[in-house]
Amino acid sequence: MFALILAVINLIVGVALARRFRRFYIVLITIVVVVALLGFSTVRTVPVGHTGVVTTYGRVENYTLGSGMHLVAPWRYVVCMDNRVQKRTLDLSCFSSDIQEVNLSYTVNYQISKANAMTLYSTVGTEYYDVVIAPNIAESVKVATARYTAEALVGMRDSLAQEIEAVLSEKLSDYNIEVVGTSIENMDFTDVFTNAVEAKQVAQQNKLRAQTEAEQKVIESKAEAEQRKIDADAAAYETQVAADAAAYRTRANAEAQAEANRKIAESLTDDLINYTYAGNWDGSLPQIVSGNGGSVIVNASDMLRGE
Secondary structure: OHHHHHHHHHHHHHHHHOOOOHHHHHHHHHHHHHHHHHHHHOEEEEOOOEEEEEEEOOEEEEEEEOOEEEEOOOOEEEEEEEOOOEEEEEEEEEEOOOOOEEEEEEEEEEEEOOOOHHHHHHHOOOOHHHHHHHHHHHHHHHHHHOOOOHHHHHHOHHHHHHHHHHHHHHHHHOOOEEEEEEEEEEEEEOHHHHHHHHHHHHHHHHHHHHHHHHHHHHHHHHHHHHHHHHHHHHHHHHHHHHHHHHHHHHHHHHHHHHHHHHHHHHHOOHHHHHHHHHHHOOOOOOEEEEOOOOOEEEEHHHHHHOO
């Protein structure tokens, strides 16, 4: 742009010099150039996602500029501060409460306050991550880690991350820096501790498996005993049912026989008895035996035949 302006100026100067009033044109061109340079020097552009901090001879003004083009006095300077969400990861070496070394990779997403960007610039500057954020991350992580044993850290990773974020957010809020989110990307222990944890886990798994097998055997034994009891009860019930059925049949037969005898006894008469006797007689007569000193045997059949 400036090259084009200079080319136009040279052209105008060349034409002016060839004329009678070249001094007038030279002065006019000089004024135009100065005004143009002053105009360009007052234009400031703030990129999207940034906040413009205005300074006057090193003094920070109490206002900021949003993204876009702005007209600013030539003696004022605009510093662009990134107000987008930024991400940084910090690798740290910490110690647990039982003096076990822990290596952490901690990631933080942060964002500066747009309205108070001039305060951050005036108190910290543009290198606020190295000056404020990184040291506070290191301190917060180490303080929170020291409250847990190494073994507890293995199973309480989420709790540790939340505690670190709470402490870090409180510290950075004093500098108008907002913590958007944090996470523990990685957590490593020494080989000695890792081997000890693995051995303990193996022992716990073996113990749990032995307990499970023992409980399973107890359950199976109880189930077998219950099944035997059920079978015995079923057999006893069947025996009882059979005995009850036999007793019932016997009682029913006896009652039926008694009823039949009763009916027969009720139906008997002298004529019926004589008739039945006569119907069953085979024609044989009884022999008669009498006498005290001797025996007399009379055959009734012979008497009927006249012998």
